[in-house]
Amino acid sequence: MQFLDVVIVGAGPAGIGMAIELGKVPGLEFGILERDRIGESFRRWPAQTRLITPSFNSSPFGLADLNAVDATTSPANFAGAEHLSGQxxxxxxxxxxxxxxxxxxxxxxxxxxxxDPEGGFHLVTELGELFTQFLIWACGEYQFPDLHPFPGAHWCRHYAHIEDWQVLENGPFIVIGGYESGLDSAINLVKLGYKVRLLVRKPTWDMPDIQDPSQILSPFTRERLREIESNDLLEIVFDANVVEVTRENDNVYRVHTADGRYWDVSQMPILGTGFVKGGGARQIRDLWEWNNEDHIVLSDVDESTNTPGLFLVGPQVRHDNRIYCFIYKFRQRFALIALQITQRLQLDVEWLESSKHGAWGPFGNSECCEGCEC
Ligand SMILES: Cc1cc2nc3c(=O)[nH]c(=O)nc-3n(C[C@H](O)[C@H](O)[C@H](O)COP(=O)(O)OP(=O)(O)OC[C@H]3O[C@@H](n4cnc5c(N)ncnc54)[C@H](O)[C@@H]3O)c2cc1C
Known part of the structure; x- marks a missing residue:
C-alpha cells in the first residue's frame, strides 16, 4: 500500500498536462497511473488520421501551440508537422x-x-492497492466508443476500431455520421478509390449560426471535404437519421432511416457516430452526478458534486454552454484544479501566479479573473 497526495488516472494529454501543472507545486507527492502506454488513445487512431487543430510554435511570442500540454513545448516543433498523426x-x-x-x-x-468516509480514496489497481487524498480522473473518450447507437449496430465497424483504412476489403462502403469521424472515414476511403455513401443528419460544415468550434466541422476537415466533394465516388445523403441496421443475408447489410428509406451494402457499415457520454468517467459512474442529458455535473472547480476530492479533466468537462473538448480548451482548467488541491493541502501557492496568467489564459472562463487585471 502506498500513500500519495494526488493520483491522476490516465496518461493522455489531459493526464500529462495536469501532471506538468502539479509538478510545479513544491512538496506535492503525486503519481499517474496508465492502464496501457502514454498517449494510448492516439496510438490507436487510424494510421491516416491527423489532429484537426493545427500546431505552430508560437510560444516564443507568448502564445502556446494549440496542441501543447506543456507551454514550453510545441508539438509542431517536436514532429515537424502542422497536423500531427496519432503516433x-x-x-x-x-x-x-x-x-x-x-x-x-x-x-x-x-x-x-x-x-474513504474520512476523506481520500482507496484505489485497487492491477499492480496493487494505493491510498490517495485527491483523485484526478483523466480517462478520455476514445477508448469508450458508443457501440450501440441504434439496434443492429453490432453489424457495423466503429471508427475507433479501424487501425488503417488500407487494410479494409473492397468497397463500396456506407459511412454513418456527419461529424469529424464520419467525414474522416469517408474522405480516407474515397482517397483510396472506394465508392462511399455518407449518411448524415445535417451538414455540420454549413451551419453559419454556430460559433463554437466544438459543434461545427473543423476548417481542416472542410478543406479535405472540398477536395473530394465533386468526386463521383462520394454521395452524401442528408436528413438521414439511421435507426437500424439489419443483416439481410451473408452478403447484404441494410441501413434503415427513420423516414423509411434504406440502403444495402456488402461491407459492414462504418459507424462515425461517436463515443459514450462521459467516456472513461463511466468506469466510476456512481461517483459523479449526471444531468438529464447524461453529462457530468461539476462544481466551478471541476470537482464531482457528490464525491469531494474527485476532479475531472479532459474533453468531458462542460460548464453551461462551454464545452472543453479540445486540448487547447481543457488545458485551461489544469491550473484551477492544481490551485484547489494546493490550497486544501495548505501548500505554497506562489507557483500559481505564473500559471494563472501564463500561456494557457485565465482558466477558460471569466470568473477567475474578477478583481485582477488580466
Ligand atoms: C479522430 C479524432 C481527432 C481529434 N482531433 C483533435 C484535435 O485535432 N485537437 C484536439 O484538441 N482534440 C482532438 N481530438 C480530441 C482529443 O483527442 C481528445 O480530447 C483527447 O484525446 C482527450 O485527452 P484525454 O487525455 O482526456 O484522453 P485520452 O487521450 O483518451 O487518454 C486517456 C487515457 O486514460 C487511460 N485509461 C482509461 N481508463 C483507465 C483506467 N481505468 N486506469 C488507468 N488508465 C486508464 C487510457 O489508456 C488513455 O491513455 C480528436 C479526437 C478524435 C477521436
Missing part, C-alpha cells in the same frame, strides 16, 4: 513526460475506486 502526438506526450520526469506507472489499470 506523432503520442510520441510528443512521451517526450513531455520524460523531459519532466513525470512519475508515471504504465500497464496499471485502476480497477476500483473506493472513497
Amino acid at each position: 506523432q502526438y503520442a510520441n510528443y506526450l512521451n517526450f513531455v513526460a520524460e523531459s519532466a520526469h513525470l512519475p508515471i506507472v504504465c500497464g496499471c489499470k485502476v480497477l476500483e475506486v473506493n472513497p
Whole structure:
C-alpha cells in the first residue's frame, strides 16, 4: 500500500498536462497511473488520421501551440508537422513526460475506486492497492466508443476500431455520421478509390449560426471535404437519421432511416457516430452526478458534486454552454484544479501566479479573473 497526495488516472494529454501543472507545486507527492502506454488513445487512431487543430510554435511570442500540454513545448516543433498523426502526438506526450520526469506507472489499470468516509480514496489497481487524498480522473473518450447507437449496430465497424483504412476489403462502403469521424472515414476511403455513401443528419460544415468550434466541422476537415466533394465516388445523403441496421443475408447489410428509406451494402457499415457520454468517467459512474442529458455535473472547480476530492479533466468537462473538448480548451482548467488541491493541502501557492496568467489564459472562463487585471 502506498500513500500519495494526488493520483491522476490516465496518461493522455489531459493526464500529462495536469501532471506538468502539479509538478510545479513544491512538496506535492503525486503519481499517474496508465492502464496501457502514454498517449494510448492516439496510438490507436487510424494510421491516416491527423489532429484537426493545427500546431505552430508560437510560444516564443507568448502564445502556446494549440496542441501543447506543456507551454514550453510545441508539438509542431517536436514532429515537424502542422497536423500531427496519432503516433506523432503520442510520441510528443512521451517526450513531455520524460523531459519532466513525470512519475508515471504504465500497464496499471485502476480497477476500483473506493472513497474513504474520512476523506481520500482507496484505489485497487492491477499492480496493487494505493491510498490517495485527491483523485484526478483523466480517462478520455476514445477508448469508450458508443457501440450501440441504434439496434443492429453490432453489424457495423466503429471508427475507433479501424487501425488503417488500407487494410479494409473492397468497397463500396456506407459511412454513418456527419461529424469529424464520419467525414474522416469517408474522405480516407474515397482517397483510396472506394465508392462511399455518407449518411448524415445535417451538414455540420454549413451551419453559419454556430460559433463554437466544438459543434461545427473543423476548417481542416472542410478543406479535405472540398477536395473530394465533386468526386463521383462520394454521395452524401442528408436528413438521414439511421435507426437500424439489419443483416439481410451473408452478403447484404441494410441501413434503415427513420423516414423509411434504406440502403444495402456488402461491407459492414462504418459507424462515425461517436463515443459514450462521459467516456472513461463511466468506469466510476456512481461517483459523479449526471444531468438529464447524461453529462457530468461539476462544481466551478471541476470537482464531482457528490464525491469531494474527485476532479475531472479532459474533453468531458462542460460548464453551461462551454464545452472543453479540445486540448487547447481543457488545458485551461489544469491550473484551477492544481490551485484547489494546493490550497486544501495548505501548500505554497506562489507557483500559481505564473500559471494563472501564463500561456494557457485565465482558466477558460471569466470568473477567475474578477478583481485582477488580466
Ligand atoms: C479522430 C479524432 C481527432 C481529434 N482531433 C483533435 C484535435 O485535432 N485537437 C484536439 O484538441 N482534440 C482532438 N481530438 C480530441 C482529443 O483527442 C481528445 O480530447 C483527447 O484525446 C482527450 O485527452 P484525454 O487525455 O482526456 O484522453 P485520452 O487521450 O483518451 O487518454 C486517456 C487515457 O486514460 C487511460 N485509461 C482509461 N481508463 C483507465 C483506467 N481505468 N486506469 C488507468 N488508465 C486508464 C487510457 O489508456 C488513455 O491513455 C480528436 C479526437 C478524435 C477521436
